[in-house]
Amino acid sequence: MKGYKVAIVGATGMVGQEFIKVLEQRNFPIESIRLLASDRSAGKKLFFSHREIVVEETTPESFKNVDIALFSAGGDVSRYFSPIAAQSGAVVIDNSSAFRMDPKVPLVVPEINTEDIKKHNGIIANPNCSTIQMVVALYPLHKVNHIKRIVVTTFQSVSGTGKAAVDELTLQSKQILNGQAAVPHVYPHQIAFNVLPEIDVFMDNAYTKEEWKMVEETRKIMHSGNMAISATCVRVPVFIGHGESVNVEFSTAMSPDDARRILAQAPGVKLLDDPTISLYPQQWSAAGTDDVFVGRIRRDSSHDSGLVMWVVADNIRKGAALNAVQIAEVVINGGWLHTRGLK
Numbered sequence: 001m002k003g004y005k006v007a008i009v010g011a012t013g014m015v016g017q018e019f020i021k022v023l024e025q026r027n028f029p030i031e032s033i034r035l036l037a038s039d040r041s042a043g044k045k046l047f048f049s050h051r052e053i054v055v056e057e058t059t060p061e062s063f064k065n066v067d068i069a070l071f072s073a074g075g076d077v078s079r080y081f082s083p084i085a086a087q088s089g090a091v092v093i094d095n096s097s098a099f100r101m102d103p104k105v106p107l108v109v110p111e112i113n114t115e116d117i118k119k120h121n122g123i124i125a126n127p128n129c130s131t132i133q134m135v136v137a138l139y140p141l142h143k144v145n146h147i148k149r150i151v152v153t154t155f156q157s158v159s160g161t162g163k164a165a166v167d168e169l170t171l172q173s174k175q176i177l178n179g180q181a182a183v184p185h186v187y188p189h190q191i192a193f194n195v196l197p198e199i200d201v202f203m204d205n206a207y208t209k210e211e212w213k214m215v216e217e218t219r220k221i222m223h224s225g226n227m228a229i230s231a232t233c234v235r236v237p238v239f240i241g242h243g244e245s246v247n248v249e250f251s252t253a254m255s256p257d258d259a260r261r262i263l264a265q266a267p268g269v270k271l272l273d274d275p276t277i278s279l280y281p282q283q284w285s286a287a288g289t290d291d292v293f294v295g296r297i298r299r300d301s302s303h304d305s306g307l308v309m310w311v312v313a314d315n316i317r318k319g320a321a322l323n324a325v326q327i328a329e330v331v332i333n334g335g336w337l338h339t340r341g342l343k
């Protein structure tokens with residue numbers, strides 16, 4: 001099989017490190033790999049498939065002869081370097097929110113809208129982690145019985161903020177258990193032994209940007225511009241894995257058993273739903289796995305056509321690195337690699 005020249009931008013970060021693991025685990029066809037980060041990490045050594053690779057500073061020249069550039073270094077880096085990479089002939093798969101709502105940029109979850117990739121102009125966006133796991137669970141149900149409204153509350157782990165937040169939860173937990181004060185740096189308040197109903201900045205409509213991403217991105221991925229969606233996004237003191245309480249109103253009634261039957265066959269979904277033995281998805285056991293786990297499926301006691309469920313996934317894998325690598329695989333298998341520069 002042909003190998004591809006791959007670059008990872010943000011290779012030293014939470015998502016970048018997972019990119020390395022996912023590419024190795026899936027035997028992604030690689031001819032060469034460049035590990036890119038900021039000037040702070042230039043010269044640092046990382047391993048890929050037991051080979052030592054020196055991290056390089058990201059510059060406009062970094063993308064010469066690169067086929068696929070996987071970006072996870074934040075919005076500013078993506079906004080600046082992604083067009084340069086695409087212009088150099090690489091297909092960019094971007095984990096930041098920089099291009100997600102750009103009408104010229106496909107926003108893709110491979111279980112749902114691979115066909116959208118065909119229209120790419122060199123940049124393909126990877127959705128927000130909370131959006132990905134929710135749509136993987138809901139789209140199979142939506143195909144059978146159109147969803148009219150979603151109300152979701154998320155319970156998001158600190159790894160979603162990056163390495164600095166993981167360190168902060170570790171340090172604060174130790175400080176508090178030792179009877180010391182925990183001083184917040186990454187979050188506006190203490191995160192250890194606490195939950196914060198604030199993810200990303202507040203907007204004029206009183207929602208946060210993270211909440212609004214779930215609204216807009218879900219509509220774009222599911223091609224459902226009119227779907228009514230309301231989200232409340234909450235940061236919880238968990239290292240890896242996001243949980244979501246999802247309340248769905250369908251066009252007509254759907255029984256929990258029908259939903260279970262559909263989800264048991266759905267790509268990327270694993271049902272864990274037996275309350276008699278306390279079987280339901282949990283964040284700690286989802287960490288390091290690839291599926292979107294669904295459980296606690298029950299009728300919404302407040303609405304005839306409603307269901308409620310609990311959805312969990314590893315935010316760094318399916319919520320970021322894995323989904324992006326799956327997009328890259330679809331690009332290769334579909335013969336959609338060639339950009340010949342940004343159009």
Ligand SMILES: NC(=O)c1ccc[n+]([C@@H]2O[C@H](COP(=O)([O-])OP(=O)(O)OC[C@H]3O[C@@H](n4cnc5c(N)ncnc54)[C@H](OP(=O)(O)O)[C@@H]3O)[C@@H](O)[C@H]2O)c1
Pocket residue numbers: 009010011012013014015016036037038039040041042058071072073074075077095096097127128129159160161162163164315316319320
């Ligand atoms: N964590 C998640 O669950 C998740 C999910 C979906 C999407 N994302 C998105 O993925 C991106 C990275 O997230 P993360 O959690 O991996 O963050 P992180 O752990 O803080 O890592 C950030 C990475 O970006 C690099 N970087 C920073 N400034 C740079 C620059 N000027 N030029 C080149 N590289 C630079 C850092 O390199 P240095 O080590 O050299 O500083 C590091 O490799 C963000 O856009 C985030 O929104 C994250």
